[in-house]
Amino acid sequence: xxxxxxxxxxxxxxxxxxxxxxxxxxxxxxxxxxxxxxxxxxxxxxxxxxxxxxxxxxxxxxxxxxxxxxxxxxxxxxxxxxxxxxxxxxxxxxxxxxxxxxxxxxxxxxxxxxxxxxxxxxxxxxxxxxxxxxxxxxxxxxxxxxxxxxxxxxxxxxxxxxxxxxxxxxxxxxxxxxxxxxxxxxxxxxxxxxxxxxxxxxxxxxxxxxxxxxxxxxxxxxxxxxxxxxxxxxxxxxxxxxxxxxxxxxxxxxxxxxxxxxxxxxxxxxxxxxxxxxxxxxxxxxxxxxxxxxxxxxxxxxxxxxxxxxxxxxxxxxxxxxxxxxxxxxxxxxxxxxxxxxxxxxxxxxxxxxxxxxxxxxxxxxxxxxxxxxxxxxxxxxxxxxxxxxxxxxxxxxxxxxxxxxxxxxxxxxxxxxx
Amino acid sequence: xxxxxxxxxxxxxxxxxxxxxxxxxxxxxxxxxxxxxxxxxxxxxxxxxxxxxxxxxxxxxxxxxxxxxxxxxxxxxxxxxxxxxxxxxxxxxxxxxxxxxxxxxxxxxxxxxxxxxxxxxxxxxxxxxxxxxxxxxxxxxxxxxxxxxxxxxxxxxxxxxxxxxxxxxxxxxxxxxxxxxxxxxxxxxxxxxxxxxxxxxxxxxxxxxxxxxxxxxxxxxxxxxxxxxxxxxxxxxxxxxxxxxxxxxxxxxxxxxxxxxxxxxxxxxxxxxxxxxxxxxxxxxxxxxxxxxxxxxxxx
Numbered sequence: 001x002x003x004x005x006x007x008x009x010x011x012x013x014x015x016x017x018x019x020x021x022x023x024x025x026x027x028x029x030x031x032x033x034x035x036x037x038x039x040x041x042x043x044x045x046x047x048x049x050x051x052x053x054x055x056x057x058x059x060x061x062x063x064x065x066x067x068x069x070x071x072x073x074x075x076x077x078x079x080x081x082x083x084x085x086x087x088x089x090x091x092x093x094x095x096x097x098x099x100x101x102x103x104x105x106x107x108x109x110x111x112x113x114x115x116x117x118x119x120x121x122x123x124x125x126x127x128x129x130x131x132x133x134x135x136x137x138x139x140x141x142x143x144x145x146x147x148x149x150x151x152x153x154x155x156x157x158x159x160x161x162x163x164x165x166x167x168x169x170x171x172x173x174x175x176x177x178x179x180x181x182x183x184x185x186x187x188x189x190x191x192x193x194x195x196x197x198x199x200x201x202x203x204x205x206x207x208x209x210x211x212x213x214x215x216x217x218x219x220x221x222x223x224x225x226x227x228x229x230x231x232x233x234x235x236x237x238x239x240x241x242x243x244x245x246x247x248x249x250x251x252x253x254x255x256x257x258x259x260x261x262x263x264x265x266x267x268x269x270x271x272x273x274x275x276x277x278x279x280x281x282x283x284x285x286x287x288x289x290x291x292x293x294x295x296x297x298x299x300x301x302x303x304x305x306x307x308x309x310x311x312x313x314x315x316x317x318x319x320x321x322x323x324x325x326x327x328x329x330x331x332x333x334x335x336x337x338x339x340x341x342x343x344x345x346x347x348x349x350x351x352x353x354x355x356x357x358x359x360x361x362x363x364x365x366x367x368x369x370x371x372x373x374x375x376x377x378x379x380x381x382x383x384x385x386x387x388x389x390x391x392x393x394x395x396x397x398x399x400x401x402x403x404x405x406x407x408x409x410x411x412x413x414x415x416x417x418x419x
Numbered sequence: 420x421x422x423x424x425x426x427x428x429x430x431x432x433x434x435x436x437x438x439x440x441x442x443x444x445x446x447x448x449x450x451x452x453x454x455x456x457x458x459x460x461x462x463x464x465x466x467x468x469x470x471x472x473x474x475x476x477x478x479x480x481x482x483x484x485x486x487x488x489x490x491x492x493x494x495x496x497x498x499x500x501x502x503x504x505x506x507x508x509x510x511x512x513x514x515x516x517x518x519x520x521x522x523x524x525x526x527x528x529x530x531x532x533x534x535x536x537x538x539x540x541x542x543x544x545x546x547x548x549x550x551x552x553x554x555x556x557x558x559x560x561x562x563x564x565x566x567x568x569x570x571x572x573x574x575x576x577x578x579x580x581x582x583x584x585x586x587x588x589x590x591x592x593x594x595x596x597x598x599x600x601x602x603x604x605x606x607x608x609x610x611x612x613x614x615x616x617x618x619x620x621x622x623x624x625x626x627x628x629x630x631x632x633x634x635x636x637x638x639x640x641x642x643x644x645x646x647x648x649x650x651x652x653x654x655x656x657x658x659x660x661x662x663x664x665x666x667x668x669x670x671x672x673x674x675x676x677x678x679x680x681x682x683x684x685x686x687x688x689x690x691x692x693x694x695x696x697x698x699x700x701x702x703x704x705x706x707x708x709x710x711x712x713x714x715x716x717x718x719x
Contacts, residue, residue, distance in 0.1 A: 010504075014504070221503065223503060226496065226563065227519075228471045230516075
């Protein structure tokens with residue numbers, strides 16, 4: 001045990017004193033915060049600051065649509081009313097004129113609303129950007145709202161009453177936890193869990209790969225033979241896993257402490273409000289630590305065994321998609337996880353050990369999974385870790401003394417048999 | 420009570436037999452040479468002695484006990500495949516290695532500094548290993564193997580890559596260890612390097628024991644039939660009937676006597692013909708004995 005701790009201590013000191021630790025501790029959350037804030041801002045500003053012209057054969061309807069659009073002050077839209085050549089009628093020449101205005105970038109697009117005497121209304125939004133679905137939806141809503149208001153007024157309802165009837169009702173989200181209603185913000189809960197899942201992904205991957213890299217570095221520096229004359233291969237591996245895992249935990253604790261200090265500051269209060277409000281419970285923090293340790297041990301055991309069979313760090317890089325595979329799988333299910341966190345597929349993915357840490361945290365963004373599922377996922381991860389360690393320690397014991405070439409599959413099978 | 424004893428040890432890797440029924444013993448306080456050409460099974464034997472690999476059959480005892488990992492704190496090992504943590508400072512590295520072998524950090528530091536002064540690397544003790552020359556790194560590995568004052572010192576090709584000055588320094592250090600009662604096992608393919616140092620040897624070839632025993636005894640089994648003569652004057656004595664073959668390099672002659680050749684008669688003849696500065700009846704070197712025994716060429 002003394003030797004395991006000495007080896008863990010050496011690994012810990014070497015990595016924590018390294019430049020990489022300092023850089024990733026500062027840079028990783030900074031990059032995450034940047035990406036997260038950018039995606040938030042881009043969502044908030046999508047479809048805003050548009051300069052649109054409304055061409056409608058019914059000038060009253062056009063004015064109504066304009067009012068509707070301008071009522072959405074967050075959109076910061078500029079809306080012009082297009083004057084047709086022939087009042088009350090839209091002609092091809094009007095369209096051509098508007099097209100050339102879009103082409104010359106005088107306007108971003110035009111909303112063409114043809115109201116025939118009989119038949120359905122034809123509405124088109126034409127712009128240079130084909131994928132601007134936010135503006136398109138905003139225009140559709142404004143048109144329908146204006147038409148509905150007009151129809152209500154036509155049926156003898158006063159304009160004030162119509163406005164009252166059409167007043168938009170904001171839907172608040174309340175979550176039921178343990179039979180009690182609690183106020184929650186769906187967006188912020190999701191983002192909080194999303195950030196934690198991402199951090200968990202990055203740390204377990206980075207530190208898992210670090211173990212593999214460390215094994216290869218020791219192999220190339222030929223230190224193993226000296227070490228094995230004193231300590232057992234299993235103790236070396238255990239010490240390495242504990243040491244590097246402790247580095248990961250240290251980094252996470254630094255992030256949590258820094259996050260808590262930021263959240264408690266005036267600057268934090270200013271930024272972390274509304275949809276950016278962070279909701280992290282104590283249970284989530286504890287589970288973050290538990291899933292980090294489990295995810296890290298699973299990845300690092302895998303890469304330690306793999307590292308012992310390889311010769312260079314470049315060869316190890318070729319295998320990094322192995323660690324990324326569960327990440328891709330988990331994040332590809334993000335829509336299903338956030339809308340239906342208890343579906344059979346989501347539960348199955350959260351119980352599949354390589355995906356467990358990420359999917360569990362994404363599920364927590366919508367709803368805390370039942371305790372039995374959390375317990376089962378931890379038990380399954382422990383079982384998977386045991387199985388991977390069984391193979392890895394056997395490959396490790398022999399692989400670390402094999403120099404010169406990458407091991408082939410038949411050789412690895414033989415090593416498993418020898419051990 | 421032997422420090423190390425191998426009894427009919429065999430180790431094979433797939434269909435290649437690395438060590439075959441190998442038996443020898445190393446007595447306390449001896450300097451023992453495990454000799455043989457490259458690939459003869461020396462490193463495989465050492466790895467089994469210190470538990471890195473296990474024998475397929477046969478038995479190994481360490482300090483008169485069946486192999487146990489707890490005995491390894493009494494062993495200092497310098498492997499052929501040398502290794503150090505490149506990013507670690509020399510002192511930290513030596514403290515770490517000493518601690519692994521049971522020393523306290525304070526004691527390890529004290530001994531590391533004393534050794535560094537002795538081997539003239541004190542000025543580099545706070546540098547990172549990767550900043551040092553190969554020779555310096557070898558000295559650090561040497562200290563690392565001895566820092567815990569082991570009773571058994573195993574050195575696999577200890578002088579390879581060292582310049583003559585440093586090789587002599589390490590050789591003297593090992594002789595000093597021997598006078599302190601330590602048992603030393605040398606493993607090398609350079610038989611000439613260690614034959615003057617070793618008390619006993621085991622010569623192995625293709626995993627098999629060829630010769631073993633005390634160096635003097637082994638050499639005494641072989642006749643002294645080689646003569647070196649340094650002379651000036653008439654060289655006609657080189658055609659003496661006692662000589663089977665002679666090579667003359669301008670006053671330095673290497674002579675092979677006949678099976679029944681008499682060196683004393685040759686000396687009398689030589690003195691009568693030329694001025695003799697040196698007349699030495701040579702015993703065969705271990706390498707020559709090895710070649711005679713296996714009937715092949717040593718891969719040096």
